[in-house]
Amino acid sequence: MDSIRAAIEEHWRASESGDIRTEHAIYADDATLDYPQSGERFRGREKIAAQRGGHPAERHFTVLRITGADELWVSECIISYDGAPTYSVSIMEFAGGKVSHETQYFAEPFDSPESRRALAEPMPGRDIRRA
Numbered sequence: 760m761d762s763i764r765a766a767i768e769e770h771w772r773a774s775e776s777g778d779i780r781t782e783h784a785i786y787a788d789d790a791t792l793d794y795p796q797s798g799e800r801f802r803g804r805e806k807i808a809a810q811r812g813g814h815p816a817e818r819h820f821t822v823l824r825i826t827g828a829d830e831l832w833v834s835e836c837i838i839s840y841d842g843a844p845t846y847s848v849s850i851m852e853f854a855g856g857k858v859s860h861e862t863q864y865f866a867e868p869f870d871s872p873e874s875r876r877a878l879a880e881p882m883p884g885r886d887i888r889r890a
Contacts, residue, residue, distance in 0.1 A: 763853055767825055767832055775820040783808040787857035794863055816840040830854065844868060 766785050773781035786792075786804040793800050801807045819839040826833055834849040845865050852860040871879060 762856070763827070763832060764825060766856075767834060767851065768822075771820055771822045771834065771836065774818075779808060779812055782811070785851075785858050786861075787854065787859050790858050790860065792861045792863070794865075796865060814840075817842075827851075838865075 770782055770785045773779075773784075783804055786807055788804050789802070790804055790807060791800060791802055792807045801810055817840070821837040821839075823835040823837065824833075825835075830853045832851045832853065834847075834851070836847045836849065837844050838847050839845070845867055847866075848864045850862045851858045
């Protein structure tokens with residue numbers, strides 16, 4: 760378990776520093792990456808790396824939380840594209856110590872609706888966005 764957590768932490772550090780080789784070392788050769796919101800599926804470490812390497816924006820990664828056990832791990836991150844934050848949830852499934860399948864979801868921040876403001880409090884370390 761500690762070795763998988765360490766590999767995930769290394770993956771995100773490499774993502775932030777632009778170390779493409781280390782970023783993608785976590786994936787099995789035949790890994791699959793799914794982006795459900797766009798309907799895209801990428802098969803194989805080479806295609807996963809190529810689609811990320813071709814991204815035109817300046818990207819930065821802030822890991823908020825990594826949690827998991829055994830073969831299933833989840834990372835919550837903020838990925839900034841040219842300074843604009845996007846929340847991301849990465850679900851990694853491991854086999855043989857490598858990611859065999861990853862699903863990533865992305866969402867832009869949004870303002871809290873008036874109808875919930877009196878009920879909500881800010882999450883630790885984050886502001887509630889107001890319109």
